[in-house]
Amino acid sequence: MKNSFIIAGVMGWPVAHSRSPLIHNHWIHEHNLNGAYGLFPVNPNDLEAAIRGIKALGIAGCNITIPHKVNAMRFVDWVHPLAHRMGAINTIVVQPDGALHGFNNDGFGFIQSLLQSNPRWESNTDPIVVIGAGGAARGIVVSLLDDGATSIRLINRTHSKAEELARAFGPAVTSVKWEDREDALHNASLLINTTNQGMQGESALDIKLNNLPTKALVFDAVYIPQETPLLKEARLRGNLTVNGLGMLLHQARPAFQAWFGVMPEVTDKLYAKVCSS
Ligand code: NAP
Numbered sequence: 254m255k256n257s258f259i260i261a262g263v264m265g266w267p268v269a270h271s272r273s274p275l276i277h278n279h280w281i282h283e284h285n286l287n288g289a290y291g292l293f294p295v296n297p298n299d300l301e302a303a304i305r306g307i308k309a310l311g312i313a314g315c316n317i318t319i320p321h322k323v324n325a326m327r328f329v330d331w332v333h334p335l336a337h338r339m340g341a342i343n344t345i346v347v348q349p350d351g352a353l354h355g356f357n358n359d360g361f362g363f364i365q366s367l368l369q370s371n372p373r374w375e376s377n378t379d380p381i382v383v384i385g386a387g388g389a390a391r392g393i394v395v396s397l398l399d400d401g402a403t404s405i406r407l408i409n410r411t412h413s414k415a416e417e418l419a420r421a422f423g424p425a426v427t428s429v430k431w432e433d434r435e436d437a438l439h440n441a442s443l444l445i446n447t448t449n450q451g452m453q454g455e456s457a458l459d460i461k462l463n464n465l466p467t468k469a470l471v472f473d474a475v476y477i478p479q480e481t482p483l484l485k486e487a488r489l490r491g492n493l494t495v496n497g498l499g500m501l502l503h504q505a506r507p508a509f510q511a512w513f514g515v516m517p518e519v520t521d522k523l524y525a526k527v528c529s530s
Contacts, residue, residue, distance in 0.1 A: 259288035260311070261512045264295045264303060264325075265318035273316055275530055276505050280517040288313075288513060295321065304328040307347060313512035314346040314353075316505075322388055329355040335399075339392045344508040356511075359389070360396025362504025363472075367443075369503070369519070370495040371470060377401035378442050384434065384458065385447035386414035389474045393447055394422055406437045410448075438464040444487075446473045451481030458483045467491040476501055479528065498527065 263273045269292065277290035293315060295303040300321055305328065307315060317325045322341035326332050329345055330352040336342045342355035367374045376397050383390055383397075386409035394405060405426045409415035415428035429437045438444065444465055450458035452475045460483070465471075471487035476497035484494040502519045510516040 259313050261313045262291040262293045263316040263318055264293040266296055268292050268294045272527055279523055280509055284515050286513050301328045308351045317343050329353040338395050341388050346511040358504040358507045359392035362500040363393050364396050364400055365503035366499030369499055377403055380404040380406055380441050381443045382406045382437050382441045383445045384408050386418050390447040408434045435461055435464055441469050443470045446483055451475050451483050453477045462486055
């Protein structure tokens with residue numbers, strides 16, 4: 254039905270802090286659409302029931318956030334191959350026949366945010382250093398490989414996890430030991446922090462940037478605060494820096510399009526709104 258009220262939302266636990274309602278409701282208003290995007294606090298024990306209830310409630314779909322991104326894959330009817338490779342979903346879209354399809358748009362958000370900050374960015378040049386081997390790292394590494402990256406140095410405090418990911422992703426990804434992380438910065442084109450270090454309430458990421466070329470881009474998946482100690486140090490030595498806010502905003506676009514039928518834009522107005530929230 255063309256004029257029906259469209260409902261979407263985000264499932265997480267806890268979820269009250271999520272910026273997603275602000276982003277999607279901004280676009281609903283901007284495009285004069287008939288709908289709303291809300292918060293669904295879903296206890297992990299109730300995840301299956303909540304996901305199965307999406308269709309019954311007539312909801313268009315939802316985002317999936319911490320801690321459900323991996324487990325939610327088990328309760329949808331189909332998972333996009335890209336999300337399979339990333340090992341998690343962050344979006345569910347109800348299909349016209351009622352089937353629940355799972356997607357992961359984090360990688361899209363990451364690449365789009367890099368391009369927005371540096372339109373000339375190309376992944377297939379000099380080595381890329383990724384710190385961390387959790388969910389965010391997985392999504393980012395898959396998107397870099399699909400974007401043509403040929404050399405990714407993966408570094409994690411727990412080395413076995415970096416080794417595991419490197420094995421899974423093939424010869425373009427090599428694991429580097431935590432104690433060698435500063436050596437790995439030589440001739441890098443991009444340094445990415447995918448750990449929670451630098452987040453509000455956490456310590457700064459423990460790394461010195463002396464070996465990093467000043468022409469390298471520095472990306473931090475963290476967006477609270479907007480300038481982490483890592484980004485501050487990088488900016489002061491002349492590197493171009495990008496925080497995780499653009500990734501968050503851009504990953505929301507394909508989901509919005511799937512639910513509401515319009516591909517929205519990430520504008521300065523939206524940035525300002527999210528930054529001031
Ligand atoms: P995760 O799966 O729990 O992974 C956490 C990573 O941080 C692991 O690699 C862990 O290493 C590392 N770590 C934790 N404490 C550390 C420490 N003291 N020193 C060094 N490394 C440490 O989490 P995630 O889902 O990947 O999320 C990671 C970050 O990315 C969070 O800040 C999250 O907000 C952000 N994120 C942002 C976006 C966005 O759109 N901007 C999207 C997704 C995630 P070990 O394996 O050794 O524990």
